[in-house]
Amino acid sequence: MDAASISMYLEETWATIYMTLISSAISYLIGIPLGVVLVVTDKDGIAPCSSVHTVLGVIINIFRSIPFLILLVMVLPLTKLLVGTTLGPKAIIPPLIIASAPYIGRMVESSLKEVSSGVIEAAKSMGASNWQIIYKVLIPEAKPSLLVGAAICITTILSYSAMAGFVGGGGLGAIALNYGYYRYKTDIMMVAVVVLVVLVQIIQEIWMRLSRATDKRVRN
Amino acid sequence: MAKGDNIIQLVNMGKTFHTSSGDVLALDDINLDIKEGSVQGIIGLSGAGKSTLVRCINYLEIPTSGKVIFEGKSLGDLSDREVREARRNMGMIFQQFNLLDQRNLLANVTFPLEIAGEDKKKAKERALELLRLVGLEDRYKNYPAQLSGGQKQRVAIARALATNPKVLLCDEATSALDPKTTAQILELLKKINQELGVTVIVITHQMSVIEAICDSVAIIDHSHIAESGPVSEVFNNPKTEIGKRLILGDGDADSVKPVIFGESSNSKIRIVFDGHSAHQPILADLILSCKVPVNILFANTKEVEGQAVGQMIIELPDNREDADKITQYLRSNNIIFEEVD
Numbered sequence: 001m002d003a004a005s006i007s008m009y010l011e012e013t014w015a016t017i018y019m020t021l022i023s024s025a026i027s028y029l030i031g032i033p034l035g036v037v038l039v040v041t042d043k044d045g046i047a048p049c050s051s052v053h054t055v056l057g058v059i060i061n062i063f064r065s066i067p068f069l070i071l072l073v074m075v076l077p078l079t080k081l082l083v084g085t086t087l088g089p090k091a092i093i094p095p096l097i098i099a100s101a102p103y104i105g106r107m108v109e110s111s112l113k114e115v116s117s118g119v120i121e122a123a124k125s126m127g128a129s130n131w132q133i134i135y136k137v138l139i140p141e142a143k144p145s146l147l148v149g150a151a152i153c154i155t156t157i158l159s160y161s162a163m164a165g166f167v168g169g170g171g172l173g174a175i176a177l178n179y180g181y182y183r184y185k186t187d188i189m190m191v192a193v194v195v196l197v198v199l200v201q202i203i204q205e206i207w208m209r210l211s212r213a214t215d216k217r218v219r220n
Numbered sequence: 221m222a223k224g225d226n227i228i229q230l231v232n233m234g235k236t237f238h239t240s241s242g243d244v245l246a247l248d249d250i251n252l253d254i255k256e257g258s259v260q261g262i263i264g265l266s267g268a269g270k271s272t273l274v275r276c277i278n279y280l281e282i283p284t285s286g287k288v289i290f291e292g293k294s295l296g297d298l299s300d301r302e303v304r305e306a307r308r309n310m311g312m313i314f315q316q317f318n319l320l321d322q323r324n325l326l327a328n329v330t331f332p333l334e335i336a337g338e339d340k341k342k343a344k345e346r347a348l349e350l351l352r353l354v355g356l357e358d359r360y361k362n363y364p365a366q367l368s369g370g371q372k373q374r375v376a377i378a379r380a381l382a383t384n385p386k387v388l389l390c391d392e393a394t395s396a397l398d399p400k401t402t403a404q405i406l407e408l409l410k411k412i413n414q415e416l417g418v419t420v421i422v423i424t425h426q427m428s429v430i431e432a433i434c435d436s437v438a439i440i441d442h443s444h445i446a447e448s449g450p451v452s453e454v455f456n457n458p459k460t461e462i463g464k465r466l467i468l469g470d471g472d473a474d475s476v477k478p479v480i481f482g483e484s485s486n487s488k489i490r491i492v493f494d495g496h497s498a499h500q501p502i503l504a505d506l507i508l509s510c511k512v513p514v515n516i517l518f519a520n521t522k523e524v525e526g527q528a529v530g531q532m533i534i535e536l537p538d539n540r541e542d543a544d545k546i547t548q549y550l551r552s553n554n555i556i557f558e559e560v561d
Contacts, residue, residue, distance in 0.1 A: 116316075116318070118314055118316050118318040119318045119319075119320060119321075121280060121314075121318065122312070122314060122318035122376075123331075123335070124280055124307070125278055125280060125307055125310070125311075125312035125389075126308065126311075126312075126331065126332040126335055126379075126380075126383070127304035127305060127306075127307040127308040127332070127335060127336065127383075128304070128335045129304060129335075132335050136331070136334070136335070137320065140320075140322050140323075141320060141321060141322050143322060144322075214322075215322075216321060216323070216324070216363040216364075216365065217321045217322075217363075217365045218365070
């Protein structure tokens with residue numbers, strides 16, 4: 001492999017990491033409140049409200065059922081408005097967020113639901129407000145599970161980001177598609193895919209270790 | 221508020237749950253006065269409504285009728301914020317301990333203080349003091365997963381006492397523990413009642429728990445209070461069917477029918493020994509003076525409120541005359557007894 005190819009791989013690997021991390025961070029900023037609202041408004045939640053719960057659930061399901069490639073094209077005007085371009089790694093960030101925030105909302109919901117109702121009841125019996133229950137009980141107690149969920153969400157966002165190639169988005173997916181698939185250079189495609197696989201492995205491993213290391217339920 | 225005043229009053233309290241399969245009446249017309257500084261027991265079979273009752277006391281469940289009066293104020297008249305403040309005066313412990321798994325023991329005990337907005341340094345001092353009280357101060361950096369069940373309940377007790385509550389609600393607090401640990405936890409609750417003056421309310425399905433630490437008891441059956449009063453009174457003379465079943469049983473409300481009764485169709489009587497008569501050889505005297513043999517079907521002695529009390533069920537002889545001799549002897553010696561079936 002020549003120096004030009006190597007620098008291309010490095011550049012596009014960085015583009016992939018950049019897209020994934022920025023999108024994940026912003027998606028989590030939206031997804032955590034979504035998950036919290038889903039849990040607290042549930043009929044067994046701390047502030048049951050079936051109308052909010054149902055409406056939010058339906059909206060989330062709608063976004064989750066749109067295939068990412070279609071969503072990518074559908075939100076192009078919005079992308080142009082938000083980041084000023086429909087090309088390059090930046091342009092993939094808005095659709096990535098729209099697709100992954102609802103997904104993260106569901107992951108957060110399922111993690112928070114693992115917190116035992118007895119612990120929440122105990123907090124209530126001490127006079128905790130709903131807000132205190134959320135940030136002092138629900139989220140800290142669900143932390144190990146939230147981190148496991150993050151490993152799944154971030155790797156999913158990474159694989160979505162590879163589809164950016166279809167809309168001129170750049171990243172490893174663009175190499176695989178533009179250089180590898182369209183020009184019949186299978187080796188280039190394979191290298192890009194291998195790099196993606198390695199990235200997924202690394203992210204998965206880091207987050208799982210983080211989860212295990214911070215989980216106080218494990219006897220050390 | 222002085223010791224002996226009512227700290228909690230339940231007035232015509234009822235709770236109905238609205239479920240998709242219709243309304244379920246959990247509690248109906250509950251009237252109970254709980255005295256400041258006392259240990260009040262609430263016993264019943266599972267499903268009788270006792271867990272709902274204790275949750276109504278601190279408004280975790282809001283009664284659908286009647287009132288809960290805490291220190292003279294009806295909780296129903298308070299705002300959400302005031303109810304939360306009232307709860308800080310009522311600690312609660314649970315069957316499953318409900319500790320925060322991701323916090324160490326110190327942080328578990330400071331948790332209620334954190335919620336109340338207490339100064340961090342003061343909270344830490346208070347927490348260490350309480351961990352010392354429950355005998356776990358050297359373990360303060362440990363996490364709940366590193367503790368045994370009894371130790372977890374001790375931490376839960378320390379946590380429940382952090383805000384200096386006047387009342388400690390115990391919801392089946394010893395049901396997940398073995399008998400030895402149960403005795404230790406009950407000892408600790410008694411100490412907290414006597415040394416700190418905390419009013420303790422104990423929910424249980426085990427008569428042995430009531431006998432061990434309670435001053436008064438209320439028996440809950442099918443959403444109602446069947447009977448209530450001082451433990452010795454209820455124990456010596458249970459008036460209701462459920463009371464008799466709980467006391468005559470092996471002390472565990474979930475396995476009520478005592479296995480002692482034989483096939484015999486002869487009449488049986490239950491003799492109660494209170495603190496005084498327990499020291500006299502009543503049965504030996506009875507046999508000697510009546511010259512009639514009796515068959516002992518069941519007997520036990522327990523310590524209730526510091527006094528030895530016991531009960532015995534004996535089978536009366538076939539012969540009507542002999543049976544009358546026995547009952548007359550008991551009556552003339554002022555021994556409490558009743559016929560049972």
